[in-house]
Amino acid sequence: MDSIIVNGIGKRYQIGGRMSFGAFNAGSGKKRATRELWALKNVSFSLRKGNVLGIIGRNGAGKTTLLKILARITAPTEGSAVIRGRVVSLLELGLGFQPELTARENIFLNAVIYDIDRNEVERYFDEIISFAGIEKFVDTPLKHFSSGMYLRLAFSAAVNMRPDILLADEILAVGDIGFQEECLNRLAQAGKSGVTILFVSHDMATVQRLCGQSIHIEEGTIVNSGDSASVIANYQNALLSPVPSRKAEAQRNKYGELISVQLLSKDLQIIGAVRTDESCLLEIIFEILSVPAQMSLEFVVTFYAKDTVAFKSVTDKWFKIEAPGKYAARVEVPKHLLAELEYSVKVGVVLRVNKEEHILVMDNALRFRVYSGIEELNRNISELYRFAGVVKPLLKWDFLKK
Amino acid sequence: MSTDNDIKEVIIKPAAKTNIFHTFTDLWRSRHLVSYFSVRFIQQRYKGTFLGWGWLIIRPLLPAFLSTLIFGKMAKIPSDDVPYMLFFFTGFAIWNMFTTALVFMTRSIRNNRRLFTKLYFPRVIVPITSIAPVLIEFLVTFVMLFIIAAFYFIKEGRFYLNFSPGFFMAGYFVLMAILLIIGVGLWTAVLNAQNRDVRFGLPYFLQGWVFVTPVIYPISFVPQQWKWLVYLNPMTVIVEGYKWSILGKGEVNLAYGLLNVLIVILVFMSGIWFFQKAETAFVDSL
Numbered sequence: 001m002d003s004i005i006v007n008g009i010g011k012r013y014q015i016g017g018r019m020s021f022g023a024f025n026a027g028s029g030k031k032r033a034t035r036e037l038w039a040l041k042n043v044s045f046s047l048r049k050g051n052v053l054g055i056i057g058r059n060g061a062g063k064t065t066l067l068k069i070l071a072r073i074t075a076p077t078e079g080s081a082v083i084r085g086r087v088v089s090l091l092e093l094g095l096g097f098q099p100e101l102t103a104r105e106n107i108f109l110n111a112v113i114y115d116i117d118r119n120e121v122e123r124y125f126d127e128i129i130s131f132a133g134i135e136k137f138v139d140t141p142l143k144h145f146s147s148g149m150y151l152r153l154a155f156s157a158a159v160n161m162r163p164d165i166l167l168a169d170e171i172l173a174v175g176d177i178g179f180q181e182e183c184l185n186r187l188a189q190a191g192k193s194g195v196t197i198l199f200v201s202h203d204m205a206t207v208q209r210l211c212g213q214s215i216h217i218e219e220g221t222i223v224n225s226g227d228s229a230s231v232i233a234n235y236q237n238a239l240l241s242p243v244p245s246r247k248a249e250a251q252r253n254k255y256g257e258l259i260s261v262q263l264l265s266k267d268l269q270i271i272g273a274v275r276t277d278e279s280c281l282l283e284i285i286f287e288i289l290s291v292p293a294q295m296s297l298e299f300v301v302t303f304y305a306k307d308t309v310a311f312k313s314v315t316d317k318w319f320k321i322e323a324p325g326k327y328a329a330r331v332e333v334p335k336h337l338l339a340e341l342e343y344s345v346k347v348g349v350v351l352r353v354n355k356e357e358h359i360l361v362m363d364n365a366l367r368f369r370v371y372s373g374i375e376e377l378n379r380n381i382s383e384l385y386r387f388a389g390v391v392k393p394l395l396k397w398d399f400l401k402k
Numbered sequence: 403m404s405t406d407n408d409i410k411e412v413i414i415k416p417a418a419k420t421n422i423f424h425t426f427t428d429l430w431r432s433r434h435l436v437s438y439f440s441v442r443f444i445q446q447r448y449k450g451t452f453l454g455w456g457w458l459i460i461r462p463l464l465p466a467f468l469s470t471l472i473f474g475k476m477a478k479i480p481s482d483d484v485p486y487m488l489f490f491f492t493g494f495a496i497w498n499m500f501t502t503a504l505v506f507m508t509r510s511i512r513n514n515r516r517l518f519t520k521l522y523f524p525r526v527i528v529p530i531t532s533i534a535p536v537l538i539e540f541l542v543t544f545v546m547l548f549i550i551a552a553f554y555f556i557k558e559g560r561f562y563l564n565f566s567p568g569f570f571m572a573g574y575f576v577l578m579a580i581l582l583i584i585g586v587g588l589w590t591a592v593l594n595a596q597n598r599d600v601r602f603g604l605p606y607f608l609q610g611w612v613f614v615t616p617v618i619y620p621i622s623f624v625p626q627q628w629k630w631l632v633y634l635n636p637m638t639v640i641v642e643g644y645k646w647s648i649l650g651k652g653e654v655n656l657a658y659g660l661l662n663v664l665i666v667i668l669v670f671m672s673g674i675w676f677f678q679k680a681e682t683a684f685v686d687s688l
Binding site: 014015069070072073074075076077079080081082083084085086089091092095096098109112113115164182221392 | 409410411412413414415416417431432435438442510513516519521522525531681682685686687
């Protein structure tokens, strides 16, 4: 049986202009001089019960809008959809959690928000706690939880509510690799037991692993659909710039080779995303092939966000290299610097041999997302404070009387 | 997981034509959520205050003392043969519930933006339950009425509260006030979600409104030729009626009472209608 049928869904947003009485006009169909944007146009697909569908596409392609419509957070402008069964949306983990309340209380609150009976939750309670691995902290207020525990609980409380349909948006990019792994296994298991899952992600390896089929959305329409392997291959071909030979050249020369770049948490776990209130490390792994004479190194990292250079950072000294071998350079990215965006990083290693400079470059060496910290999640952010820009540094303020 | 036969099917369509009665069925089906949000709003109100629940008693008393001094003693405004303090406190209690609740409702959507943009639930619950703390405060003023009356009983040997069947009409006037708050508040909450002018303008508007409502003066104080104007204000009948129920003094007129029901129901329905109509647009613009 189909558990989701989407039929010609379209969503129009009105942008700009003062929305003063927009509410009136939206219903009456009067046209105003605002710019219109179709976030989705004529999207149709259906999904059988127990299938896991990957949704891929660039940022702003309309993936989240689609999930929001299916989660009934926003209404479509045209088209219709049929949803069969209980929907649990993982659009944002831990929404509605109250830091002052204990884990136990929050689980019941969460159930209220999903409109699930108290008796029913009691039956799942032990499972939620044990999957989250917080048996010892059941009666501890959430404000004392580490961010990892918080996320575990949030994921566990959502996924163990016996949904028929799960809508997951990029959530698994948060947390350490071990936790991501557990979540993925749990989702895969849910899929096998008959839960229908829509899974939005930028992580192609995960999509391929978890989802039998995928759809590729570009500018609000489905441009490709079918089995995940071929949809992903097509998508990646479209994304990659067609100059791989030159890039390979730049990554390697006779003195050295740039091997890989990865993102680490402050306790040196490999992670795929980071939160604004946590610092992270970039690790650049490279190999020095030969050291003919005196050799020193300098590193340059460039962070891109929203198609522009967010910032660039250069090492403040030259590092001496005495022997060939594999090396790693780590640079700490402090907390409260990055904004809630997707960043890509370009890495350059400058090898100075006999006053000559040989540069190794890796374009698009790393791509990762930054998420809001817990405190920010629980703050009511006024219009005035809404974020703009490509970095979000926390500056030091002083207040004095003059 | 639900079994196949009790599976719930939902059809998602463009914002449907407004049906006011859906709001009532939604509210009933999500009654757990209604109580959750009510409790949450009440807790938020008093969290982090030193005096905590003590504010419940201080807040209504202070204006009552000041007004008794200024309007009762100095300006000598009549108070239907009831001590001015008691007279003012009764009317002010329900008027204050009205204005405070309206301010709360107006801010409610904007203050809970994250919930609106990340979660599906009958959203009308948020503005409606945001008045829960105000209702608690109102109940406290109701208890305080008895204490003040007891004070005058000791002082003057006369008990001013009116224990006739009319006393129970107080509940009716409170209900009318709540319906009016919800009606007006749904408009201001939605408009405030899109345009901050409402938030700045509302307090001024309310400050003016109090002067055409019999709070600091009894309706008998209004010259006959202006009375119709005062009665156009739906809060007039509510405040005067509440004082009449509690104190047994004041003018209550069946014709004006019926007109009032009509106005209140119309405003209430229009609020729900407007909220439904605007829902998609304001959620997208948050």
